[in-house]
Amino acid sequence: MELLGKLEGNTGDIVWDVLFNAIQERGIEAYLVSGLRNNKGKKINGAWTKYNGKEIIVIDIESPDVNLTLAHELGHSVLHRDEMDFAAYDHEEEYHDRIEWEATFFGHCAVKLIKNGKELDLDAMRSAIKSPEGQKVTETAIAEAKEKAA
Numbered sequence: 700m701e702l703l704g705k706l707e708g709n710t711g712d713i714v715w716d717v718l719f720n721a722i723q724e725r726g727i728e729a730y731l732v733s734g735l736r737n738n739k740g741k742k743i744n745g746a747w748t749k750y751n752g753k754e755i756i757v758i759d760i761e762s763p764d765v766n767l768t769l770a771h772e773l774g775h776s777v778l779h780r781d782e783m784d785f786a787a788y789d790h791e792e793e794y795h796d797r798i799e800w801e802a803t804f805f806g807h808c809a810v811k812l813i814k815n816g817k818e819l820d821l822d823a824m825r826s827a828i829k830s831p832e833g834q835k836v837t838e839t840a841i842a843e844a845k846e847k848a849a
């Protein structure tokens with residue numbers, strides 16, 4: 700993995716900039732890298748982790764949709780900060796997992812809200828995704844993914 704530098708805001712891409720501001724407000728350190736791989740050596744789009752109490756996000760420059768990857772990793776911070784220490788974004792293999800689906804669900808919602816000019820209310824999004832209705836959406840998505848893979 701090669702470290703390319705810190706993520707930066709004020710890019711002029713509204714989706715990226717709003718997400719970047721949310722990440723900064725949460726005190727997360729975020730880096731752009733290339734050649735990001737999981738512990739099995741497979742290429743991945745991004746990762747979120749906690750190290751010495753500090754949250755860190757890395758985004759791979761070759762990620763097919765860097766906005767969605769950034770939104771997904773922000774989702775791990777918002778949704779999973781209190782339940783785990785590490786999550787890697789593998790678009791194929793880890794898709795059957797609740798944690799990954801929740802972050803992806805969050806990511807799609809966040810991108811859509813920003814594109815529609817809505818405010819990004821992270822607490823409200825967390826409550827919605829963790830609600831019984833939100834969990835039902837996650838379970839349905841997992842079931843469909845499993846069916847497709849079978």
Ligand SMILES: [Zn+2]
Pocket residue numbers: 771775786787788789798799802
């Ligand atoms: Zn993830």
